Amino acid sequence: MTPPADRSRPVSAAVAALSLGTLLNPLNSSMIAVALVPLQRDFDVDVTTVTWVVTAFYLASAAGQPLMGRLADRFGPRRLFLFGMLVVALACALTPFATSFAAVCLGRVALAIGTAPAFPSAIAMLRSLSSASQVGTPRLLGRIQIANTAGAAVGPVLGGALVTFLGWQAIFWVNVPLAALAFAGVWIAAPRDAERERTPLSRTLIESDIPGILLFIATLTSLLVFLLDLHPQPLWWLLPVAVLAGAGFVWRELRTRTPFLDLRLLAANRRLMTIYLCFAIFNIVYYSAFFGLPQYLQSHGGYSAGIAGLLMFPLAAVTTVVTPFAARMIERVGLRPTLLGGAGALIAGAALLAVGAASTASWVVLLLTAALGVPYAVVSIAMNQALYASARPEDSGVAAGIFQTSRYVGAIIATTLLGLLFSAGTTPGSWLTAVSVASALAVVHLVLLVFSRPRSGGRRDGGGAEAAAG
Structure with a gap:
């Protein structure tokens, strides 16, 4: 239950901060499109190679969203949102100084991981925000959806202006103040997470189902890379990798006491x-x-x-x-x-x-x-x-x-x-x-x-x- 002190917090400010955090993923997904040619020129890579700066972001986002969602359920959505914004700010402050294209791709992966907790955390906090504001969840969801749409819409326009006047580095730098604003808004206005039982690190690692998480990521990544490279020449060897990793994931999740994804409940x-x-x-x-x-x-x-x-x-x-x-x-x-x-x-x-x-x-x-x-x-x-x-x-x-x-x-x-x-x-x-x-x-x-x-x-x-x- 939301503490009484939290009910007086400005819910609109909390929703605005959550919306700002959730728009960072679609914003960076679309903004990078205008930076491909400058990146290709600066790092002397071909057209196929430069697209990995996009692919890496998609793969990390696709695998990171459920993982960060599970961590939000375990450790608290507010904590995970704040952690994500810190990762975004740090990654985007350092990536512009990258001296290799691989380092830029790693920066994009870190950016995807940092933005991944935003949407799951926002969804997890909706009940307390709706209860505090007496505003129906459809309207709160509508505000978050508008932010996601706006991020995708203004991405190419904002990215074009930043790249034209400040270079490709600016599409990373712009995230730093945005992440800082989202962090401050959620820190000040969002309801605090409910108290959770303090557990030893060893128990936390066991209950987090690290093997299940790794098998899930391996399954999803191998399958998505196969689909991305289906044309012109499929990477057929990835299919058995996906099948084996998927079978291992199902076996693991059905046997462990604390599964990353409870497949039985999900199927039900x-x-x-x-x-x-x-x-x-x-x-x-x-x-x-x-x-x-x-x-x-x-x-x-x-x-x-x-x-x-x-x-x-x-x-x-x-x-x-x-x-x-x-x-x-x-x-x-x-x-x-x-x-x-x-x-x-x-x-x-x-x-x-x-x-x-x-x-x-x-x-x-x-x-x-x-x-x-x-x-x-x-x-x-x-x-x-x-x-x-x-x-x-x-x-x-x-x-x-x-x-x-x-x-x-x-x-x-x-x-x-x-x-x-x-x-x-x-x-x-x-x-x-x-x-x-x-x-x-x-x-x-x-x-x-x-x-x-x-x-x-x-x-x-x-x-x-x-x-x-x-």
Whole structure:
């Protein structure tokens, strides 16, 4: 229970600080795109090598989110958030002085690890913040979702300005004051973690299931690297590595008394499993458009990289505007109707992208990207609320971490599909094929939600909405 003294703290300041911390991951995920050419030039590496500065961040984020979520559940979300912001500040203060490209990649890994606790910690603190403020969790989730969207939207613009005037080093330095502000806000305003039993270090290490964590990371990393390098030449040897590590992970988690992931409980929670699957499929559809459309506009439409990026801006802008309304929609009509409505809009938005095969006029592209922003806003906030309502309170951190991993898996699968579909050329025909695949997956997403089983939730905690699909 939140201590009485903490109830008087400014909850809005705490949510703002948590939102600032959560936007650092999407901000750095998108901001690095404009720094690839300067990094390639300064460290004299080829195009393939320089992309590892992106890949390393994705892999560390995908593996780090569930790990940091579990640590937040064990040691307290506030502590882990503060620890993460310290790691971000330290990594971003030192990486600009790197003398090798490998050191830059290590700095990106440290940055990913530092930003990883933010979202799981924010989700874990929502109940106490909602209780203290009497504000429904959909609205609090909406504010965090807006921050995530804003981070991804302003990343290329902010990164372009920083790289142009201050060099690639500035995209690291800018994180230092942002992390410091997030740290200060959470330190001052966020509810303190509940008291936990003091345990010896040896017992803590045993209960943390280090072997399970290492096997989980090995499974996920080998599988994701295989998907990332599927085109043009697959690294087939990674498949048996992933299978063996995965089998070892399952064996370990089913036998140990304190598993990193309680697979039995996870398998029994069908709602949560459906949420992860639906969210991964949703992100395949979204990132197929987010990554595919700029490539198509540049290769077929003849737009420059800068203009193609600007044409994508309505997607993020509309998402930012619509998200607060989507949060209120959950409170008024319920979670399940909102999920189904967003899923239906996702099908329509994906299908509309086929118009791009007939015309790539700027006004057409602007309308298409704006239309896709509506379902992205609605589905994102609804899936976040479904996750929150379906996870056990004591597992909310790790549940949120796996949720974010589902996002990265969806993004990586989308990138792989686009690489295969565009391998023979980015033409109207290949674009129609990509749109058809995305539209079909959007239909699958809706079908899964239709056949799900909702659960009723409380008014303040769930916004009067059904809890989740399952």
